[in-house]
Amino acid sequence: MFGLFGKSKKEFQARVQPSGKSLEVQAGDNLLKAGLASGLNWPHDCRVGSCGTCKCRLVEGKVKELSDFAYVLDGDELNNGMILACQSQLKSDIVVEVELGTGDAEAAGVSTTEGVLSATRMLTHDIMELTITIDHPLRVKGGHYKAGQYADITFPGISRPRSYSFAAAPEDDDRNELTFFIRKVPNGELTTWLFEEDRTGSPVTVSGPYGSFWLREGEGPVVCIAGGSGMSSIKALLEHAANQGCTRDTVYLFGARTQADLYCLDAMSSLENQWNSGSKLRFIPVLSDEPADSDWQGLRGMVTEHIPGQLSDWASAQAYLCGPPPMIDAAIESLKQQGVNNSEIHFDKFLDASSMPNGRQ
Ligand SMILES: Cc1cc2nc3c(=O)[nH]c(=O)nc-3n(C[C@H](O)[C@H](O)[C@H](O)COP(=O)(O)OP(=O)(O)OC[C@H]3O[C@@H](n4cnc5c(N)ncnc54)[C@H](O)[C@@H]3O)c2cc1C
Structure with missing residues (x-):
């Protein structure tokens, strides 16, 4: 199915001002995900519509709200056209305004790799250490992940990816091994599956790194x-x-x-x-x-x-x-x-x- 401009309407274009950069957003993807995937240093933290860090101003076009922006944005922001990039799917081509990060733009890119759950170890009665051996280092242009960041992990049969923080400094993690600490959540889909039997050998997809939780420069305590x-x-x-x-x-x-x-x-x-x-x-x-x-x-x-x-x-x-x-x-x-x-x-x-x-x- 082709739209008015001969382009598949399974994707729309977002123009990001004032940088002037453009990106394609596939149907089903949110604006933030598409922006990060195309290497934009888009400010973000939780990616689940809770922190507000990825907010931007919708100048032209229409988006679908995946969750109510009013949970996070105040009345003035909403009246001013602010939206949450992580909670926006595109209903048309759009133009948005957001101040992209500088300096570290390349490292802000995310990569995705396949891997296998190679080892598990119980750290307490309800926290497990997972070691995932990945096919390719989760290396983004300009370096490795930063200590404090997290990845999205997808296991086959589990409805959607879940986020988990890297549990070792990047220089300590073997380039093809990543470790995570996962707590069992009562009635949680992924964690129930993970804790109910030995899942080592399961294939897994890892994408990241995400987030901006890392140690800042400073002299103070x-x-x-x-x-x-x-x-x-x-x-x-x-x-x-x-x-x-x-x-x-x-x-x-x-x-x-x-x-x-x-x-x-x-x-x-x-x-x-x-x-x-x-x-x-x-x-x-x-x-x-x-x-x-x-x-x-x-x-x-x-x-x-x-x-x-x-x-x-x-x-x-x-x-x-x-x-x-x-x-x-x-x-x-x-x-x-x-x-x-x-x-x-x-x-x-x-x-x-x-x-x-x-x-x-
Ligand atoms: C940035 C980030 C980093 C994280 N890092 C870690 C980490 O390092 N380690 C870690 O252990 N966790 C971490 N988490 C949490 C992790 O991503 C998962 O949310 C957690 O492991 C639960 O996943 P689950 O599939 O087992 O539970 P889910 O299936 O997601 O369910 C979680 C709980 O919500 C309930 N629930 C499900 N649907 C609904 C509904 N519709 N309404 C109300 N309640 C509902 C479930 O019954 C369950 O109790 C992180 C989260 C974020 C956002």
Whole structure:
């Protein structure tokens, strides 16, 4: 079927101003996905219609909203024609305005590779380490993924891709092996399938890297806060910093329920030893449901209760948060109260279908 201009109407064209770049958007693809696939450094984070980072102004044409933009955009933005690129499918050729990133544009491209689930290992009773051996390195023009970023993983028979953060610094991951930490989600489609029997040998498609969660330049102290499988991206980020000889004072608060939910303790202790001797890395686990009469000598309570007092200089601090959305929301509030600059609070929310409008991820 050909449209008015002799072009298959299975795809539309998006012109991106002020860069003047154009891209084809296939039916079924969203605008952000198409933009990243064509190498545009389009600002984005969650890609699931929750963070608003990919917003842009629709100047001409029509889009279909995959989820209600009003969940994220305010009235002024909506009146001004703002849309979410990750939640927009094209109903016509369009023109949009968005300030594309500079400097790192090439590295913003994503690549896709086939692979196989080559090994699994239980880290706790409900968190599994996955090793995926890929056919081609997930190498984008200009480099590897950045520590803190994530990939989309698709297993045959599972309805759609799921996002998982790289659990090792890129220089530590073998070029053809990627590791991820995955927590079992009650009634979750992919995780139920993964945990119910040994799936090693299954074919898998990996695409990425995505997201803009990585350690920013700076001199001030760093506070990291994670819970559950959020250990993955913080571990990768800290490993990379240590490999670069980071000299910033750093505290990492990790929230878990009980001692049975702690993992990567040896990796954290090696990192503390590797950290530059002129500064300090402190890994501090906090348990919320550990029995009162157990032998646990460490901190208890919600991880966010222990933020105050960890640093003396909050004004120059950067914060990196990763894990369940409620923990991140509570941590952001506490960090703001300590005086951390809003723009220095970086986070990756592990959203799933239950946290999204219409159950979409
Ligand atoms: C950027 C990013 C990075 C992530 N990184 C990680 C990571 O490193 N490790 C990790 O463990 N997870 C990570 N996640 C979460 C991960 O992508 C999956 O969402 C998670 O593993 C659940 O997948 P699932 O298929 O098992 O569950 P799903 O099938 O997606 O379901 C999740 C939950 O939603 C419920 N649900 C399903 N449909 C609906 C509906 N219509 N309405 C209401 N509830 C519904 C299900 O019952 C279940 O409880 C990340 C998410 C994002 C966005």
